[in-house]
Amino acid sequence: MKNTLKIIFALMILFQVSLSQELYPLKKIRDIQFKPIDSLFLADQLQNSVPQRWTLQSCNFLGDTVRIVGVCVIPPKVLTYTTFGYNMVVADTGYTGAFGYIFIRPPISSTTNPGDTIYYQSILNVERGDLVEIVGRVWDFPGPGESGFPTMNSMTQIIPLRDPNFTLLGTAEVPPPIKMETSDFYEGIFPGGKIKFSTGEPFESGYVELTNLTVNSWLNTTNGTVNLMDDYGNMISTYDASKWWTLRTFRDPNSPYTSIFPINTRIDTIRGWITTVSGSENPRGYRIAPVYTNDVVIGISRPQISSVRRYPVIVTPDTTARIEAVIRKSYGGVDVRDRLIFYSFDNGPFIVDTMQAIVNDSLYYGIIPAQPLGTFVKYFLKAVDINDNSTISASGAGGGLGADTSKGFYFYKVTDGNLTIKDVQFTPFSNGRSPFVGAVTTVRGIVTADTSDIGPSPRTSGGTSSWYLQSGNAPASGIWVYGIIPELYNLRKGDSVAITGTVQENFDVTRIGNVSAVEIISSDNPLPEPVKLTTGIFGPNAGNGDLFAEPYEGMLVEFDTVTVTDIWPTYADPTEFTVSDGTGNIIVRRDGKNFYSNVQNDTLFNMTIVKVGDKFSKLRGIIFYSFNRYKVCPRTNADFGTYLPTSVEDKLDAPIPLRYELANNYPNPFNPKTTIEYALPKEDFVTLKVYNLLGQEVATLKNEFQKPGRYRVTFDGSKFSSGIYFYKLQTSSFNQVKKMLLVK
Incomplete structure (x- = not known):
């Protein structure tokens, strides 16, 4: 019966085919989707900090009506999250992988009566493997005039005409899933990582396969979406576009997905459609939406270890340490056989002991014997199931780091009960975790930042607040203090203080939080001298807990003669910029009460707008960590x-x-x-750079959006040798180079 309907359908539209061929040009899917790699590399750098540059990753032929021919990869009524399932995904017939897929989405409302579906009934005749010609308008969503526009994470689609729209041409082989890596789409952990336009955009709307992932956290429990992490710390989020992989009302009653994946579930393989989404989740970039019932293959479900606690947190010579943890089988796993604690004194051999049950198959404990003052104790937990599959909990670090014994262990030093800042901050391991998280303690030091330097609340998400203490300038001697009690507001730089609070890890920054008491011992003490360092120590390769960078978290540091290298280095915070002393870039935060900014509109507040190439004779500030990067927080103008x-x-x-x-x-x-003048007939992104005779860039004079008008720029060549130089003006549609001669 269905074949008969297809024949009738084909005859009904046959007379319209020749007309559509005359009116609308035939385009390959690749022609519509292709973007040059230099554009995508620039998108990698900008992320979504300059959404006006959205065309770096958007389609070609935006708004044009075209014909395409493709093989149906995902048929209608499978992706039911929008247009009542009246949509599909097709692949280029000359399919080679990159830029070969596109989403077909008729203009049918997902929230109102779908009365206009009658115009697109022919889409329901298309099956997986059918070769189909589609006539429609090329668009990116969200596009001009739509909510959420502009964004660097838009998705190309074809909006079919009402009539004619779909013509069946036969059948073709469906391309297999493309084997890819999580890092092709996102590098690092969201937020704070990096959308990979250069390797992800070519596979937008593609059907891909990822392997060896773990459910790191839940994204939306109502929808059933989760955050997956690979073994290298790269994250991608799922999307519940398919009726088979959602917990929403459009879920198919026969779906195997009845509850959200538990955290730590091992995903051996996930296949799915690569998409982006609009709204608040848009900054996550590319998402993977499993399509068919067999698109998710659960791996070996190892035992779970969670909620690891030490009682007491501060261990003294007369006390044992009681280590408690929740240990149970995972979703899809088998019974746990062994629950073990391994502990070592002063880096000696590990001693193994069996943990005892407090609540069966749930809460267990192990005892570490009392040790002399100053003993260094490290320990980890291991659970083994009846099939000999095991899980290790080695530290409180997130993701896969917590199971990696090469990155560190749970540990503590036996003390007299009085902790110093160094006790709280020091770790010999590369996971950045304090050994005393959760302890209520009193620490002493000199105030190095107060409310006259940094506001009492973070300026933006991922920022710091006012108060810092430091005891000397040896590594691990500084710490962030956070609280709301009025006594904190009385602190001034140079005060010697004792502050009581709770040791916390706030997004991987160690701090004294929940401050309950402040004692000012003396005032007007000299501040510790800033530690002179190089910017390269804190570059992009210095991950959380880096053994060279982490010791200076919370400390006052100084860099000599730095140059502004980038005014939009991060997606997470467009107010940040980078500087370098020649050894590598460090991000500069804007939490301090100074008057240097990278945001053009801040001229309204009489701020100095820094440009790429500008220099400072020195830069002081406090080392902070957010969104997977070490950063420096200058306090006042004097720090610059x-x-x-x-x-x-x-x-x-x-x-x-x-x-x-x-x-x-x-x-x-x-x-x-010398003076250089140029003219812009419209608002545009402008770069004006100077090159030497070898073609090497020596100065960036402009790298920003500018309004229409005539501009004059003065180039200072006092630091350059005599010779021929070239200056180049480039905008979205203009490129010109001219020569100049420096004679000294």
């Missing part, structure tokens, strides 16, 4: 030293020009300064 701008700009009072222009510099030859 002497400001040395690379260029001086004037926006000329003149009519808006009709075209782009780049004028000859004057004077030319010059020594040491």
